[in-house]
């Protein structure tokens with residue numbers, strides 16, 4: 001039965017809704033910002049600030065208030081690290097947080113790993129791994145470079161997140177709320193997975209989720225913990241510091257690395273498609 005619902009969404013919610021279903025954008029009617037024609041639902045976002053949902057299947061598309069969402073448990077969340085670092089692997093972690101984990105997690109001060117110093121990550125990362133059901137995937141540089149020839153970073157991320165949820169589903173039953181710290185449009189995410197054997201669906205995508213959902217925060221810490229451990233191992237193996245990030249200090253490390261060990265070896269510790277490679281090529 002056709003229904004009509006009018007909501008006043010926040011600017012962020014409007015934007016999120018549009019980005020999520022932008023493939024369904026229709027011609028913009030007068031006085032509207034945009035219109036989406038989805039299966040069973042037409043959504044019109046008006047300049048007045050009102051958004052109208054019309055059709056026989058509108059509940060699927062009306063946004064859940066973010067405030068309510070973040071307090072639902074159990075919840076699963078996933079995040080990745082290493083994608084902005086020239087050296088080191090790309091790592092994705094998905095974990096499940098249950099209501100009974102909350103006191104301990106709050107005591108540990110779980111939030112976005114980027115806001116926590118490395119020394120602290122090394123202390124709490126291990127505890128989280130012991131406490132939470134999780135799946136951790138580490139894509140080493142050699143494999144990353146091979147895959148990157150035919151897949152872009154977002155495609156790689158999508159496959160890793162999906163694989164992490166697949167693995168997690170074999171360890172524990174997945175909660176209905178599963179959050180990915182959003183790195184691309186939802187439609188692109190599932191398109192990247194079109195040839196995967198198993199795809200976990202019903203994911204909630206949200207930007208800056210590592211600050212809003214404790215499960216995403218916990219996963220980002222576990223992933224960062226694994227990343228720091230990998231970097232330490234690489235530094236020990238080569239006896240050189242490998243500066244994180246992708247700055248000119250990183251370039252200086254890479255130059256020294258290539259002089260000592262050669263280009264072939266560099267491709268085992270660095271993401272070769274980064275602009276850093278081109279820069280250092282002229283300097284080695």
Ligand code: MN
Pocket residue numbers: 079080181210
């Ligand atoms: Mn993230």
